Amino acid sequence: MYRYDEFDAGFVAERVAQFTDQVERRLAGTLSEDQFKPLRLMNGVYLQLHAYMLRVAIPYGTLSSRQMRCFAHIARTYDKGYGHFTTRQNLQFNWPALKDVPAILRELAAVEMHCIQTSGNCIRNTTADQFAGAAADEIEDPRPYAEIIRQWSSLHPEFSFLPRKFKIALTGAPSDRAAIQVHDIGYQVVKDAMGEVGFAVYVGGGQGRTPLIAHRIREFLPKADLLSYTNSILRVYNLEGRRDNKFKARIKILVHEKGADAIREAVEADFAANHDAGLTLPQGEIDRITAYFTLPDLAARPQVSAAVEARRTSDPAFARFLARNVFPHKVPGHGVLTVSLKPTDGIPGDATAEQMDHLADLAQRYSADELRVSHEQNIVLPHVRLDDLPAIYDSLRANDLAADNVGLVSDIICCPGLDYCALATARSIPIAQAISKRFAEPERTAEIGDLRVKISGCINACGHHHVGHIGILGLDKAGQETYQLTLGGSADERCSIGDITGRGFSAERIVDAVETVVDTYLSHRTGAEESFIDAYRRLGMKPFKEALYVPAA
Amino acid sequence: MTAIVSANLLATGRVAYLGREGAWVEDIAEATVYSDAAAAEAELAAAQQRGGALGVVEPFVTGYTRADHRTLPEGRPTMALRDAIRAFGPTVGYGRRAEQGD
Numbered sequence: 025m026y027r028y029d030e031f032d033a034g035f036v037a038e039r040v041a042q043f044t045d046q047v048e049r050r051l052a053g054t055l056s057e058d059q060f061k062p063l064r065l066m067n068g069v070y071l072q073l074h075a076y077m078l079r080v081a082i083p084y085g086t087l088s089s090r091q092m093r094c095f096a097h098i099a100r101t102y103d104k105g106y107g108h109f110t111t112r113q114n115l116q117f118n119w120p121a122l123k124d125v126p127a128i129l130r131e132l133a134a135v136e137m138h139c140i141q142t143s144g145n146c147i148r149n150t151t152a153d154q155f156a157g158a159a160a161d162e163i164e165d166p167r168p169y170a171e172i173i174r175q176w177s178s179l180h181p182e183f184s185f186l187p188r189k190f191k192i193a194l195t196g197a198p199s200d201r202a203a204i205q206v207h208d209i210g211y212q213v214v215k216d217a218m219g220e221v222g223f224a225v226y227v228g229g230g231q232g233r234t235p236l237i238a239h240r241i242r243e244f245l246p247k248a249d250l251l252s253y254t255n256s257i258l259r260v261y262n263l264e265g266r267r268d269n270k271f272k273a274r275i276k277i278l279v280h281e282k283g284a285d286a287i288r289e290a291v292e293a294d295f296a297a298n299h300d301a302g303l304t305l306p307q308g309e310i311d312r313i314t315a316y317f318t319l320p321d322l323a324a325r326p327q328v329s330a331a332v333e334a335r336r337t338s339d340p341a342f343a344r345f346l347a348r349n350v351f352p353h354k355v356p357g358h359g360v361l362t363v364s365l366k367p368t369d370g371i372p373g374d375a376t377a378e379q380m381d382h383l384a385d386l387a388q389r390y391s392a393d394e395l396r397v398s399h400e401q402n403i404v405l406p407h408v409r410l411d412d413l414p415a416i417y418d419s420l421r422a423n424d425l426a427a428d429n430v431g432l433v434s435d436i437i438c439c440p441g442l443d444y445c446a447l448a449t450a451r452s453i454p455i456a457q458a459i460s461k462r463f464a465e466p467e468r469t470a471e472i473g474d475l476r477v478k479i480s481g482c483i484n485a486c487g488h489h490h491v492g493h494i495g496i497l498g499l500d501k502a503g504q505e506t507y508q509l510t511l512g513g514s515a516d517e518r519c520s521i522g523d524i525t526g527r528g529f530s531a532e533r534i535v536d537a538v539e540t541v542v543d544t545y546l547s548h549r550t551g552a553e554e555s556f557i558d559a560y561r562r563l564g565m566k567p568f569k570e571a572l573y574v575p576a577a
Numbered sequence: 578m579t580a581i582v583s584a585n586l587l588a589t590g591r592v593a594y595l596g597r598e599g600a601w602v603e604d605i606a607e608a609t610v611y612s613d614a615a616a617a618e619a620e621l622a623a624a625q626q627r628g629g630a631l632g633v634v635e636p637f638v639t640g641y642t643r644a645d646h647r648t649l650p651e652g653r654p655t656m657a658l659r660d661a662i663r664a665f666g667p668t669v670g671y672g673r674r675a676e677q678g679d
């Protein structure tokens with residue numbers, strides 16, 4: 025795994041010292057809130073409804089057992105014993121006291137983590153496929169490039185005051201698990217006709233109040249030009265992006281207003297003019313960073329594990345777990361295991377300190393000391409031996425972590441909503457809980473098959489509702505929580521924005537509405553092999569709308 | 578409608594209310610209830626004037642009647658849901674009620 029170099033360690037230590045002093049001055053009253061607020065935000069400290077919230081970046085979603093244990097320790101010592109994994113591959117602590125934040129930042133720095141650039145109009149945590157470096161379907165691990173972008177963009181003077189925040193995501197596989205088409209820039213590792221590996225470049229995607237799908241502005245970018253090209257995109261955005269209206273300041277609006285062709289031309293012109301040696305990546309540097317991400321030494325093993333097969337036939341729950349939670353690994357005899365943080369009636373993305381410690385133990389023992397966080401708010405053990413799966417499964421079960429629902433209707437993405445968030449217009453967690461209870465029967469959810477439900481508590485769309493197969497947006501209509509339903513969104517390589525079904529539903533009715541949608545799908549699908557999203561694309565909105573809005577008799 | 582002054586405590590971030598003798602209290606039951614929003618605004622301004630708001634952030638006035646909090650969280654509050662959640666904690670656990678063990 026990547027380790028901080030001296031530069032990182034130096035700037036993080038310096039920043040912690042600086043912020044410690046700023047907190048002291050704020051508490052002593054020599055800094056006003058107006059002066060302090062931008063400083064705390066630069067260090068990931070938000071003020072939410074009940075308390076401060078501290079957002080910790082987990083670069084490209086990769087962390088070690090040691091780092092996970094540090095989260096557990098912080099949760100226990102300074103918080104209420106849990107943390108929340110977000111759709112941005114960050115971890116949020118919901119209850120830290122401001123006076124404790126310097127100590128927390130020192131604890132994080134000791135395990136090479138920080139909260140810098142988790143807020144503000146800068147380049148945010150670069151996210152990546154949670155299966156990166158492990159998945160069998162991958163062309164190449166995108167994380168070295170995410171790390172190169174992270175290093176380059178950290179405290180970048182030119183890009184610290186962009187018109188708005190800026191999010192970059194990478195995937196190394198043709199199946200997009202990182203939702204790159206709804207990011208400001210998405211890089212997809214591709215191979216050209218000559219077999220050379222580089223990137224396809226997507227620009228101008230985003231969610232929020234104006235959801236837009238990114239445009240592919242370049243088919244193939246050589247690896248060496250990654251920073252140079254990113255720089256050109258950012259320069260065009262920094263110069264031309266709107267600063268007059270917060271809601272129109274993201275690059276997606278610029279791309280939308282000027283057109284993808286105009287943006288491509290502007291970026292290519294800047295790239296041609298400034299394609300200087302300064303940002304061209306030397307192969308030696310790519311190799312140096314890549315060395316941190318080499319696959320752990322996993323010896324190939326038999327593709328079929330006798331231990332797994334024996335258990336599979338005798339234990340239906342284990343069989344479901346295998347079917348949903350284990351993904352093929354590059355190395356035969358291994359698997360990429362997703363641990364669902366979506367138990368029935370749970371809070372999506374929440375993990376207790378005990379669960380974090382437990383996951384760290386499992387990673388240390390069974391997964392080369394590595395964990396991942398997915399944008400779907402689950403945890404991944406990327407390198408497990410198939411033979412170990414029965415033992416891991418039993419251990420997960422004992423810690424309420426064995427939900428066998430990855431990618432199913434109850435594996436819900438959900439933002440904190442009005443239970444925590446100062447910007448929310450309605451609650452989202454109770455809706456997720458109610459849906460998970462309605463679909464708690466594992467045979468039934470397995471029968472329904474792939475179905476992504478995503479819930480946001482306001483138009484900012486942190487819960488990715490626009491790209492949910494079923495999306496739910498919580499709104500406030502004259503003091504009442506109201507839920508708008510969208511269908512047909514998708515965050516993968518066939519990215520689409522969902523269509524609104526019609527008028528919204530009350531908190532009491534929204535779960536019934538979701539069930540109506542599911543039942544309508546089941547009765548219209550050509551067979552179990554036609555997934556919800558495929559059926560929706562074939563059928564369109566009509567049958568769903570008819571079922572949802574039955575005229576009063 | 579009667580009103581209260583709320584804010585978050587600077588040091589901890591926890592929700593607080595302007596209570597008796599200008600003290601900030603964490604329990605909404607101890608909040609001073611003013612006759613209307615204008616009276617609450619005046620009280621907040623006075624507190625700010627004498628430096629009585631230095632220990633809090635983002636103070637604001639919101640409508641509240643004493644009967645409200647007895648209806649929570651089961652009954653539908655007449656206070657805004659947001660204010661009710663601030664007063665009693667997340668409706669999904671970890672709130673004041675959870676801490677108090679009820």
Ligand code: SF4
Binds near residue numbers: 439442445480487
């Ligand atoms: S979508 Fe809205 S309510 Fe949910 S976390 Fe984001 S800002 Fe808060």
